[in-house]
Amino acid sequence: EAQVTQNPRYLITVTGKKLTVTCSQNMNHEYMSWYRQDPGLGLRQIYYSMNVEVTDKGDVPEGYKVSRKEKRNFPLILESPSPNQTSLYFCASSSRRNEKLFFGSGTQLSVL
Amino acid sequence: GESVGLHLPTLSVQEGDNSIINCAYSNSASDYFIWYKQESGKGPQFIIDIRSNMDKRQGQRVTVLLNKTVKHLSLQIAATQPGDSAVYFCAENFRDYGGSQGNLIFGKGTKLSVKP
Numbered sequence: 001e002a003q004v005t006q007n008p009r010y011l012i013t014v015t016g017k018k019l020t021v022t023c024s025q026n027m028n029h030e031y032m033s034w035y036r037q038d039p040g041l042g043l044r045q046i047y048y049s050m051n052v053e054v055t056d057k058g059d060v061p062e063g064y065k066v067s068r069k070e071k072r073n074f075p076l077i078l079e080s081p082s083p084n085q086t087s088l089y090f091c092a093s094s095s096r097r098n099e100k101l102f103f104g105s106g107t108q109l110s111v112l
Numbered sequence: 113g114e115s116v117g118l119h120l121p122t123l124s125v126q127e128g129d130n131s132i133i134n135c136a137y138s139n140s141a142s143d144y145f146i147w148y149k150q151e152s153g154k155g156p157q158f159i160i161d162i163r164s165n166m167d168k169r170q171g172q173r174v175t176v177l178l179n180k181t182v183k184h185l186s187l188q189i190a191a192t193q194p195g196d197s198a199v200y201f202c203a204e205n206f207r208d209y210g211g212s213q214g215n216l217i218f219g220k221g222t223k224l225s226v227k228p
Contacts, residue, residue, distance in 0.1 A: 004155075042201065043156070043218040058215055090155050098205045098216045099144065103155030 002027050006091045006104035013081055014112050021076045021107050023091030031097045032074040033058070034066065036087040037106075043090070049074055050097065081111040120199060122223045131189040133222045135202035140183060142217075144205035147176060147187045150221070151198045159187070159200075189224075197226045 006023045013019055025032065033048040035058075045058030049068040063085055065077040074093075078085060088108050092101040125131050137145065143164040148156040162169045162176045162185075169176050175188040185202050201221035206214035 040220065042220045043203075045215050048215075092155075097213065098203075100146070100158050100161060101156075101216075103157070105155050106153075 002102065004091055004093055004102050004104040006107055008107060009105065010108045012110045012112065015082055016080050019078050019081060021089060023074045023076065023104060024072050025093040025102070026072065027093060027102065028071065029093035029095050030071070031095065032068065032091065032093045033101070034064070034074070034076045035090045035092065036060065037090060038087050046076070083111050085109065086111050120221050120223045122225060124225045124227060125192050127192060127194060127226055127228050129192055131192045131196070131224060133187045133200050133224065135185040135219050137183050137185060137202065137204040138217060139204065139206055140180065141207045142204040143207050145176070145178060145185050146203045147200060148203065149198045149200055192226050194226045194228055197224055199223050
């Protein structure tokens with residue numbers, strides 16, 4: 001089954017404690033992206049990757065890092081999480097940038 | 113749980129009726145548009161897309177209409193069912209006037225509630 005898998009589904013952490021949210025896709029997509037979704041603000045792009053070892057900033061990249069060492073994986077790293085990063089995060093992939101994105105089920109992050 | 117539905121415009125329809133969800137987009141140079149459906153507790157799911165060289169596209173029970181003159185997009189759902197209850201949002205593939213591709217811009221969404 002074609003899918004984007006992200007883990008964990010829920011995460012509660014404290015300010016400053018580094019964390020990684022994993023994302024994996026099984027569709028051989030070149031394009032992958034991370035979004036955060038906040039009430040009243042809609043989906044906003046954090047980072048995206050056009051291919052292995054090619055990443056670029058989205059609209060809200062501050063406080064986040066990503067890496068793309070393999071085509072299927074695109075982890076999101078918060079080196080020092082802060083409460084304003086409490087949000088619902090989605091990973092997505094597609095064969096072509098911005099088109100027909102497949103989304104994961106989301107990671108609800110709370111930073112205390 | 114997630115609260116992404118807070119303060120969203122809501123459309124309430126009777127089961128079996130047709131639904132029309134509207135979206136205004138920002139940039140006349142945008143060349144590709146998508147509708148997504150997001151059910152509670154799930155990630156957005158692709159419904160239908162349309163390119164700017166078209167003004168209408170039909171899928172299974174869904175139709176997207178594009179009016180470039182007024183920068184307006186609509187999603188029509190025929191014979192709405194309880195399983196259609198979700199938040200629907202549009203997205204535009206932003207391009208600047210030089211043709212360079214920008215990021216996908218998502219609308220805030222409309223909550224569709226289907227009464228049995």
